[in-house]
Amino acid sequence: MLILKVAKRGLAALGFLVLGLLAVVVARGLTWKAPAYERPTQLAAPTPVDGERAAQRLARAIGFQTVSNQDERLNRWDQWDALQSWLQTTYPAAHAAMGREIVAGHTLVYTWTGSDAGMPPIVLMAHQDVVPIVPETAGDWTHPPFEGRIVDGVVWGRGALDDKGSLVSLFEGVEALAAKGFRPRRTVYIVCGHDEEAGGRGAAAAAALLKSRGVRPAFVLDEGGLALTEDPITGQPIAFIATAEKAYATLKVEARAPGGHSSAPPGETAVHILARAIDRIASDPFPLLFDGPGAETIRALSGKASLLQRMVIGNDWLFGPLIASQAASTPTGAALLHTTIAPTMLEGSPKENVLPERATALINYRIHPRDSRASVMERARRDVKGLNVTLTWLPTASDPHPPAPTDTPQWFQLAALARSATNAPAVPGLTSGATDGRSMTILTDSVYRFLPFLITPSELETIHGVNERISVANVKRGSEFYARLIATMAG
Ligand SMILES: [Zn+2]
Known part of the structure; x- marks a missing residue:
């Protein structure tokens, strides 16, 4: 009898426990709100960029075969030289406004000096090199990978998304601002690595140079995340801003x-x-x-x-x-x-x-x-x-860095800029690939990774693969994004 009583009491206690647990689960589920990664933020007025012209320039940039080979001795360095002098002639206002240095052979470091030396600078990044074409797949390309063809509103070629789309958009944005007489209050650095796809020694050298000058940026932006037309959970557009990389x-x-x-x-x-x-x-x-x-x-x-x-x-x-x-x-x-x-x-x-x-x-x-x-x-x-x-x-092994914060004014500005460019909610994320941005973690924790393009899952698959391409609309979007980012954050 006693045993039965104890067992009964035990069962009742267990029942209460389960009920209590269920109540907690339901209550928490009903009141659950996704964390607020966006906040109303004042952005600078947009600067329009001619998308067609920007796309033609991207097509030209794709034509320089800045291919990073596993064995660097196979690289055609004259192609990097040609790309760099092409940038100088194509973006005259940007080059008149910014100082230009070359480190580690072919990495570009631009300095757009701000009027207020007391404000921490920002660093914007895009790499010049691309991955090779896998010989077995060369015949699978709809349009040749290094001719930069524009067909039906789409720019085709190696690097269209990774990362010449970003490189050209960045220069389009700076050119548009510089041409209309914009002067930043904070200093803007632009770092274009030459070997991101082969270890990123160029970006590491650029980071070391900035460190030696005591540069402590408030914010660094590189590739790594992007906006997708449909995310895997809700099927809705989403702008992934990577706050860390593996x-x-x-x-x-x-x-x-x-x-x-x-x-x-x-x-x-x-x-x-x-x-x-x-x-x-x-x-x-x-x-x-x-x-x-x-x-x-x-x-x-x-x-x-x-x-x-x-x-x-x-x-x-x-x-x-x-x-x-x-x-x-x-x-x-x-x-x-x-x-x-x-x-x-x-x-x-x-x-x-x-x-x-x-x-x-x-x-x-x-x-x-x-x-x-x-x-x-x-x-x-x-x-x-x-x-x-x-x-x-192996000597190339590295340690991960702590994720960048998602509660700072810079994060909320970036999130608002990403949202206004892509019309998609901005969320933090992790990128599994390595980027040049990691080198900048010796200067600041606030290293973010985001390409200002809204792409479909099938376009995403073309990165490092066959038929890499970007829409003209995205080139315009990216160019205007960088102009507005600089005007907002450094204006
Ligand atoms: Zn890349």
């Missing part, structure tokens, strides 16, 4: 064992050991956590989500793991929520009948802002414990 780091795994003839192999060779090490590392993924800039994007989008979705997102203290596993149903979604592990290159014996004394693998990580090279290394070491392997980072 760090790029490649781990070298090296196994050693006695070599010899493959006709009499020992039980365990360097290849066996290496294979085991890779398998252990890759089978121990980083946990998917619902926090950081990737989670901020989902929260921001939830304002327009269904009641049920809001109920779940409003209770992320309870449903965090569920949201994370849902978001991670695609590789792109998963990449936003954790550090990724991708084994890419393998090397063993140079001959089929020789046992290798040394076998190596490269594992490419994209480190989430919550992790670091040290924590990734610690995890990998734990995974390979007991195996005869060494782990070392």
